[in-house]
Structures are given as C-alpha cells and as structure tokens.
Amino acid sequence: MADVQAHTARLIALFVSCVLYGILLTTFVPCLRSLLFSASQKSQFRPRDEIKMPIVAATIAMFFVSTFSAVIAMQDVLDAFINYHGPGGALEFYGNLHTLNNGWTHWMPAVEDSAQVILGDGLLVYRCYVLYNRNWRVIAAPSIAWVTLVAVSITASYREITLKGGQSLNDPSVQPIISAALILSFAISVMTTYLIIRKLLKTEFNLISCCATRPHILRQIARIFFETGLIYTLSLVVSFAIYLVSSNLQYVISLALINIIPITCNLLLIRVGGINHADQRLAPGSHNAALTAQKFNPKAVEEV
Numbered sequence: 001m002a003d004v005q006a007h008t009a010r011l012i013a014l015f016v017s018c019v020l021y022g023i024l025l026t027t028f029v030p031c032l033r034s035l036l037f038s039a040s041q042k043s044q045f046r047p048r049d050e051i052k053m054p055i056v057a058a059t060i061a062m063f064f065v066s067t068f069s070a071v072i073a074m075q076d077v078l079d080a081f082i083n084y085h086g087p088g089g090a091l092e093f094y095g096n097l098h099t100l101n102n103g104w105t106h107w108m109p110a111v112e113d114s115a116q117v118i119l120g121d122g123l124l125v126y127r128c129y130v131l132y133n134r135n136w137r138v139i140a141a142p143s144i145a146w147v148t149l150v151a152v153s154i155t156a157s158y159r160e161i162t163l164k165g166g167q168s169l170n171d172p173s174v175q176p177i178i179s180a181a182l183i184l185s186f187a188i189s190v191m192t193t194y195l196i197i198r199k200l201l202k203t204e205f206n207l208i209s210c211c212a213t214r215p216h217i218l219r220q221i222a223r224i225f226f227e228t229g230l231i232y233t234l235s236l237v238v239s240f241a242i243y244l245v246s247s248n249l250q251y252v253i254s255l256a257l258i259n260i261i262p263i264t265c266n267l268l269l270i271r272v273g274g275i276n277h278a279d280q281r282l283a284p285g286s287h288n289a290a291l292t293a294q295k296f297n298p299k300a301v302e303e304v
Contacts, residue, residue, distance in 0.1 A: 007080060007090035009248035013255045014073050020259035021070045027266035028063050034273040035059065055269070058123045062116060062262035069112045069258045076109075110160035113254050114153035117185050120232070120261035121146055124192040131199050142191045149184040156181050179243055186236045193229035197222045217275050224275075228268045235260050 004012070035056050037045060080090040125142045132138040156177040200222040239253045 003246075004248045005091060006094040006248050006251075009251045010073075010077055010080065010090075010094060012249075013252040014077050016252055017070055017073050017255040017259060020256060020263065021066060024063065024066055024259050024263050024266070027263055027270065028059075031059060031266040031269050032056075034270060054126055055123065058119050058126075059262070059265065059269070062119050062265065065112050065116050065119070066259050066262055069109060069116075069255065072108050072112070073255055109251075109254060109258075110157045112258055114157045114181070116258045116261050117181065118146075118150055118153055120265060121149060121185055121188045123265060124188060128192045128195050131196055138195065139192075142188050142195070145184055145188050145191070149181060149188065152177060152181045152184060175243060175246070179240065182236055182240045182243065186233060186240070189229060189233050189236065193225055193233075196225050200225070220275050221272055224268060224271045228264045232260065232264050 035046075035052060080093040084090065084093045086092065125139055125146050128139050128142060129136070136143070156174070159174050159177055200218040204218040204222075235253075235257060239250070239257060242250050242253050
C-alpha cells in the first residue's frame with residue numbers, strides 16, 4: 001500500500017491536532033477547577049495544604065505544551081503551503097529543502113513530543129509514589145525506566161533537530177531511538193497502572209473481608225485508572241506500529257499524542273474527583289478509619 005505523502009500527512013496532522021486540542025480545552029477548565037476549588041463550595045479556593053501542586057503544575061505545563069504545539073503546527077503548514085514559493089511546492093518544502101535552516105518551527109514538534117511524554121509518564125510515577133505512601137522501593141523500576149526515558153527522549157529530540165535535507169523520521173539513525181522511547185513509555189504506563197490498580201483492589205478486598213463494609217469507591221477508581229491507562233497504552237501501540245512501517249503518518253500520531261496525554265490525565269482527575277465528591281456527600285468520613293487500619297492513606301486517593 002502506498003504511503004501518504006509528507007505534505008498530506010502534515011495537513012492530516014494539523015486537522016487531528018486541532019480536533020484533539022478542542023477536546024483538551026473542554027477538559028482542562030473543569031480539571032483545573034477540581035484541582036483548585038472546593039468540591040462543596042465551587043467559588044471557594046481549596047486550602048493551600050489541599051492543593052496538589054505537583055499535579056497542578058504538570059497539568060498546566062502539559063496544556064501549554066499542547067497549545068504551543070497547535071500554534072507551531074499551524075505555522076509550519078502556513079510556511080509550506082503559503083509562504084514557500086520555490087519549485088515543487090509543499091512536497092519539496094517537506095523534502096530536500098526543508099532542513100534546519102528553514103526555521104525552528106520544523107524541529108520544535110520533536111521537543112514538544114518529548115516534553116509531553118516525560119511529563120505524562122512522570123505524573124504516572126508520582127501517582128504511584130503517593131498511593132504507596134511515598135515508598136521509593138515500590139516504584140524503583142518505573143523510576144529507573146522514567147529516568148532512562150528522559151535521556152532517550154532528549155537524544156531523540158537532538159537527533160531529529162539535526163536531520164539534514166532529504167532525511168526524515170524514517171532515517172535509520174532516528175527510528176531506533178524513537179522506538180526505544182515508545183517502548184519505555186509503554187513499560188512505564190503498564191507498570192504504574194498495574195501497581196496502582198493492584199494497591200486499590202487489594203485495599204478494598206481487605207476492607208470487605210475484615211470490616212464487612214459495602215463495596216468501596218476504590219474499585220470504581222481502579223476501573224477509571226484502567227480505562228485511561230488503556231487509552232494511553234493503545235495510543236503508544238499504534239504509534240510504535242506506525243514507526244515500524246516507516247509511514248509518514250508518524251507525523252499525525254506524534255501531534256496526536258501531544259494532546260492525548262493531557263486529555264487522559266484530565267479525564268482521570270475529573271472522574272476521580274467526581275467519585276470522591278459523591279462519596280463524601282453520601283458517607284462523609286465513614287471510610288477513613290477503615291482505610292487507615294489497612295495502612296492506606298485516605299488522602300492518597302484524592303491526591304492521585
């Protein structure tokens with residue numbers, strides 16, 4: 001099957017990026033509201049000690065990366081289809097003539113993609129760390145994988161930035177590095193999601209066994225983690241498959257991932273926040289003593 005041409009792939013990538021950015025906008029505002037404002041009194045800020053600053057900072061940072069990415073993608077397409085007047089048109093612009101000398105807007109998506117993956121996976125590791133009462137031994141493997149991911153992502157970004165005319169992301173010197181970054185991100189997603197779900201379900205099982213209490217919200221939260229983790233993991237699998245076949249659609253999936261990562265994080269926070277608020281209204285403080293008895297921090301669920 002013939003591959004999509006480079007200039008066509010860029011137009012598709014711009015369209016997909018704009019659609020996903022619109023979804024991101026609709027999730028960012030309620031997500032930020034749930035992080036900063038009280039659930040019972042929506043016009044009142046949370047106390048400073050209740051605001052999860054690492055998650056707030058990561059959420060805002062990922063939103064700005066996605067916003068910057070959308071602007072850069074639009075400028076890149078304008079440069080190719082409107083501002084470039086040389087022979088061959090946009091196809092030639094994205095081919096032999098589109099080198100580092102054509103401007104930083106061409107290589108900036110590589111930096112944005114790496115930054116977003118590092119932020120998203122770092123947030124997963126942090127959530128796992130909080131849920132296990134800040135026990136570093138439990139998250140040793142995900143942490144090592146994340147540090148390795150940072151190094152590989154920086155290397156991949158540098159290699160993409162220094163591509164010469166006629167080279168693309170399919171170049172043999174680039175593809176293995178990007179593939180390694182995707183595999184590491186996949187491993188972090190699977191490990192952290194498993195550890196989080198295992199902790200939640202184990203705690204709930206112990207609660208039901210020893211306290212004969214009703215099914216706890218932890219099972220619902222575990223399901224939310226599974227669903228959001230599945231979305232992100234499947235996106236990584238699709239990305240890896242596209243990179244393996246050396247398709248120009250990799251530009252599409254690269255811009256898509258920049259938005260999918262913050263969307264999944266926002267949806268997770270919104271849905272978990274909604275469950276916590278509903279449970280507090282129905283049975284305020286009824287589970288805290290039981291959770292503490294199981295060596296589970298009751299505030300950990302709110303912090304993830």
